[in-house]
Amino acid sequence: MIIRQISIFLENRKGRINEVTRVLADNGINMEAFCIAETSDFGLMRLIVSEVDRTVSVLREAGFAVIVTDVVSISCRNVAGALASVLEILAGRGIFIEYMYAFSQKETADVIIKPDSLADCEKVIEELGLDNR
Numbered sequence: 001m002i003i004r005q006i007s008i009f010l011e012n013r014k015g016r017i018n019e020v021t022r023v024l025a026d027n028g029i030n031m032e033a034f035c036i037a038e039t040s041d042f043g044l045m046r047l048i049v050s051e052v053d054r055t056v057s058v059l060r061e062a063g064f065a066v067i068v069t070d071v072v073s074i075s076c077r078n079v080a081g082a083l084a085s086v087l088e089i090l091a092g093r094g095i096f097i098e099y100m101y102a103f104s105q106k107e108t109a110d111v112i113i114k115p116d117s118l119a120d121c122e123k124v125i126e127e128l129g130l131d132n133r
Contacts, residue, residue, distance in 0.1 A: 010043040035101035
């Protein structure tokens with residue numbers, strides 16, 4: 001399923017991630033998933049939240065640079081080789097993965113994928129029965 005992801009650009013300085021989480025907490029917004037990538041100059045925090053528009057609003061009000069991107073959310077079994085099988089099928093269909101991140105809970109692994117073609121990726125995910133939202 002295609003969902004909306006929030007990306008926040010952060011300066012590499014102490015406490016900056018905490019500032020984001022404090023803004024979210026003060027506004028009652030829960031992070032469902034997140035990942036952080038960094039370079040020597042800045043960091044990029046990607047978030048999945050239930051209230052995208054409100055989250056964007058409160059973060060921008062707090063002075064953060066925020067963008068929203070469509071990504072694909074899938075759910076697969078949390079067993080060795082399950083994700084490899086999905087990725088092989090996507091690659092076989094010519095779908096390039098720009099980035100991804102995941103988390104698991106017991107028998108299920110939820111994966112966020114940024115493919116080069118949202119529509120093609122979503123079609124394959126639906127065919128495989130891995131649509132998780």
